[in-house]
Amino acid sequence: MHQYAAFLRGIMPTNPNMRGEKLRGVFEGxxxxxxxxxxxxxNVVFRSDDTNVPALESKIQQALTAELGIPGGTLIRTRAQLQALVDSDPYAGLTHGRETYLTVTFVREHPKSIPDFPEGSPVRVVRYDKPAAALLTVIDNTDPSTTGFMQTIEKAWGKDMTTRTYLTVQKALKKMDA
Incomplete structure (x- = not known):
């Protein structure tokens, strides 16, 4: 069986339909x-014999919309993609914390260009990781202008993406091995 992590867009932790047991139930179903x-x-980790990731994304998203009313998007990464990303140590010497966020923005399709953050922006692009189809950034969270981060990415790439902290990506990888 193949190991996958699904990163779902538009999840609000306060909505009871989006909590662990209901999400897990959809995937198990x-x-x-x-x-x-x-x-x-x-964030959901799971195993499947299926290797067609776009078909898996579509199947999951249809079920989430039908069963839980979650209209966002589903982006899947394989265990190998996440392991290669983590093994590349993209944030060498940096620590995720209250003042500095290390973020990973997963996209469905490779972009033609990297979003253009304005001069003096609290966002620093580390790199675009092609194997994981992910933009790696560092956000200075002490700057109140970080609220424009998602708008800048959406303007450049549309809404078919989702952002997680690097810590969440690392936790997903560990959970796959549990």
Whole structure:
């Protein structure tokens, strides 16, 4: 079986339909094995014999919309993609904390260009990781202008993406091995 992590867009932890047991139930109902949720923000690890990731994304999103009313988007990464990303040590010497966020923005399709953050922006692009289809950034969270981060990415790439902290990506990878 193949190991996957699904990162769901538009999850609100306060909505009871989006909590672990309901999300897990949708995935288990689709026949996936070793389903486990991570945090209350739309992260699900699971196993499947299927290797067609776009078909899996579509199947999951249809079920989430039909069963839980979650209209966002589903982006899946394989265990190998996440392991390669973590092994590349993209944030060498940096620590995620209250003042500095290390973020990973997963996209469905490779972009033609990297979003243009304005001069003096609290966002620093580390790199675009092609194997994981992910933009790696560092956000200075002490700057109140960080609220424009998602708008800048959406303007450049549309809404078919989702952002997680690097810590969440690392936790998803560990959960796959549990």
């Amino acid at each position: 689709l026949g996936f094995a070793k389903v486990s949720t991570l945090l209350a923000s739309g």
